[in-house]
Amino acid sequence: MTTQQKDIRAAAVLPDAKTRLAVLESMIRVRLAEEAIAALYGEGEIRCPTHLCIGQEAVAAGISVLLSRDDLVFSGHRSHGHYLAKGGDMNAMFAELYGRVTGCARGKGGSQHLVDLACGFMGAAPILSSTISVGVGSAWAAKLDRRDQVSIVYFGDGATEEGTFHEALNFASVHKLPVIFVCENNLYSVHSAMDIRQPEGRPIALLGTAHGMPSVTCDGNDADVVHAHAAEAVARARAGEGPSFIECMTYRWMEHCGPGDDIPLGYRTAEELADWRIRDPLAIYRDRLAAAGELGAAAEADLMKKARDEVAAAVAFAKASPYPEAAELSEHVFPV
Ligand SMILES: Cc1ncc(C[n+]2csc(CCOP(=O)(O)OP(=O)(O)O)c2C)c(N)n1
Numbered sequence: 608m609t610t611q612q613k614d615i616r617a618a619a620v621l622p623d624a625k626t627r628l629a630v631l632e633s634m635i636r637v638r639l640a641e642e643a644i645a646a647l648y649g650e651g652e653i654r655c656p657t658h659l660c661i662g663q664e665a666v667a668a669g670i671s672v673l674l675s676r677d678d679l680v681f682s683g684h685r686s687h688g689h690y691l692a693k694g695g696d697m698n699a700m701f702a703e704l705y706g707r708v709t710g711c712a713r714g715k716g717g718s719q720h721l722v723d724l725a726c727g728f729m730g731a732a733p734i735l736s737s738t739i740s741v742g743v744g745s746a747w748a749a750k751l752d753r754r755d756q757v758s759i760v761y762f763g764d765g766a767t768e769e770g771t772f773h774e775a776l777n778f779a780s781v782h783k784l785p786v787i788f789v790c791e792n793n794l795y796s797v798h799s800a801m802d803i804r805q806p807e808g809r810p811i812a813l814l815g816t817a818h819g820m821p822s823v824t825c826d827g828n829d830a831d832v833v834h835a836h837a838a839e840a841v842a843r844a845r846a847g848e849g850p851s852f853i854e855c856m857t858y859r860w861m862e863h864c865g866p867g868d869d870i871p872l873g874y875r876t877a878e879e880l881a882d883w884r885i886r887d888p889l890a891i892y893r894d895r896l897a898a899a900g901e902l903g904a905a906a907e908a909d910l911m912k913k914a915r916d917e918v919a920a921a922v923a924f925a926k927a928s929p930y931p932e933a934a935e936l937s938e939h940v941f942p943v
């Protein structure tokens with residue numbers, strides 16, 4: 608095995624206190640937004656399928672603080688965290704989930720098709736692996752145009768079973784493109800565990816290694832660890848040294864799609880979920896910052912209140928917004 612298995616939390620790339628607060632704030636925003644979605648889903652006004660990322664927030668939070676507005680992010684069906692962490696607008700996201708014209712895709716995309724060019728969120732699409740090649744294409748364009756622009760592509764463990772994934776990695780590697788492949792390995796593809804889908808004992812990061820790029824498997828519930836690996840990858844991309852692959856081990860707390868608990872389905876155990884809940888990325892980070900003297904009780908309360916207010920305002924904004932006019936049904940879409 609040539610995949611680097613290392614924990615570089617102690618390395619010099621540890622973010623400074625200000626950045627760590629930004630990482631924590633990012634996780635809080637995502638967590639509270641998704642808890643609100645889960646609580647409101649039963650009202651029946653959010654009609655789109657909705658895949659929550661509660662439990663996985665450290666990945667995008669740890670990476671996004673390294674990015675500028677001009678850097679580009681690509682995602683899949685579980686995209687709320689990726690969008691918000693990249694600076695996505697809370698109002699526009701909730702309005703999109705509510706199908707309103709003020710949504711980031713004018714209410715036509717829903718949760719699985721968030722897109723917001725204003726913050727470099729180039730788009731989410733639920734066809735597994737489809738945005739991986741789009742992200743590689745964007746990185747190719749950035750290289751040809753000599754733009755200092757990094758593309759981040761987020762995808763799950765299941766997406767690595769698609770052929771497009773391998774074509775995209777191969778191409779990115781051959782052309783030394785400024786792209787970072789971020790696999791959120793939450794151990795499941797819908798209700799199928801890794802052991803019936805992929806070879807035992809082979810980290811997914813080895814697929815990156817096989818395609819000739821620096822690749823690592825890391826603790827995806829530790830935002831500092833993710834940040835450290837991403838810092839190396841971003842520096843490499845900006846220096847023209849090509850793509851990197853980061854496999855982040857993490858776990859989704861909620862059901863695959865929807866606001867509920869799916870333990871009764873029996874494909875995973877309550878014990879497994881409980882083990883991962885102890886490794887809550889948000890609580891770990893909050894406690895670490897508090898222990899380091901970087902976060903007092905008042906500051907934490909302020910962050911919580913700010914995010915809670917932002918979410919409440921976004922829900923009110925969405926509910927007060929109109930639906931798109933029927934006349935624009937075929938606008939802003941590719942004709943088929
Ligand atoms: C090409 C394709 N095949 C199947 C599906 C159905 N599908 C939707 S989500 C999903 C599981 C994805 O698992 P993973 O990539 O690990 O992401 P996670 O849901 O765990 O975040 C599947 C199979 C799909 N959307 N696209």
Ligand SMILES: [Mg+2]
Pocket residue numbers: 763764765791792793794795796797
């Ligand atoms: Mg998965």
